[in-house]
Amino acid sequence: DIIMTQSPLSLPVTPGEPASISCRSSQSLLHSNGYNYLDWYLQRPGQSPQLLIYLASNRASGVPDRFSGSGAGTDFTLKINRVEADDVGIYYCMQSLQIPWTFGQGTKVEIK
Amino acid sequence: QVQLVQSGAEVKKPGASVKVSCKASGYTFTTYDINWVRQAAGQGLEWMGWMNPNNGNTGTAQRFQGRVTMTKDTSKSTAYMELSGLTFEDTAMYYCARGGYDYRRDFDYWGQGTLVTVSS
Numbered sequence: 001d002i003i004m005t006q007s008p009l010s011l012p013v014t015p016g017e018p019a020s021i022s023c024r025s026s027q028s029l030l031h032s033n034g035y036n037y038l039d040w041y042l043q044r045p046g047q048s049p050q051l052l053i054y055l056a057s058n059r060a061s062g063v064p065d066r067f068s069g070s071g072a073g074t075d076f077t078l079k080i081n082r083v084e085a086d087d088v089g090i091y092y093c094m095q096s097l098q099i100p101w102t103f104g105q106g107t108k109v110e111i112k
Numbered sequence: 113q114v115q116l117v118q119s120g121a122e123v124k125k126p127g128a129s130v131k132v133s134c135k136a137s138g139y140t141f142t143t144y145d146i147n148w149v150r151q152a153a154g155q156g157l158e159w160m161g162w163m164n165p166n167n168g169n170t171g172t173a174q175r176f177q178g179r180v181t182m183t184k185d186t187s188k189s190t191a192y193m194e195l196s197g198l199t200f201e202d203t204a205m206y207y208c209a210r211g212g213y214d215y216r217r218d219f220d221y222w223g224q225g226t227l228v229t230v231s232s
Binding site for chain 1: 157207
């Protein structure tokens, strides 16, 4: 199985400041079609997860442009340009290159 | 609008089976895969398997093979996930999620979750 490792696991943030989460995979997520099969999800407290970023760098429909995804191969990053109070929750990366799809441990983002 | 509505909470005894439903609306049911993901209390997300509602093909994480059965009723736009041989460790929130269209494999819509509690 592909192991996904996120850091940090806890991220206190100040509203208006930027934030960044790293996700590393135990093997490359680059498919022969040229896409990196890495997605980002946010799970707000008490809610179902929601898709933020797909294929490493594409914002999902309705996701504010404060969120951006980058990276390729085994190293990926989710950046929040200016954190807002509504951004609190647990962020997960997930690989969908090879079954079983696997998630990172999650990064808990909270307001300072 | 796209919606996935899951069945209600269940309480089961060890050794029993549970069947969770996921009713899709707002899109053509057979166009997208349905995935199942579970989450124990305070824990992370764990992918269990997927089903193609068009042809019924399925894929299951190895740790669930032999215990998970994914089926569909296309006439009701509903997917089902049955988990057998329940143990206390199967107590979790179970989610269905839409995914797998064309080259994409992400989960763009999720159900509200079904809490399954295994208790003696």
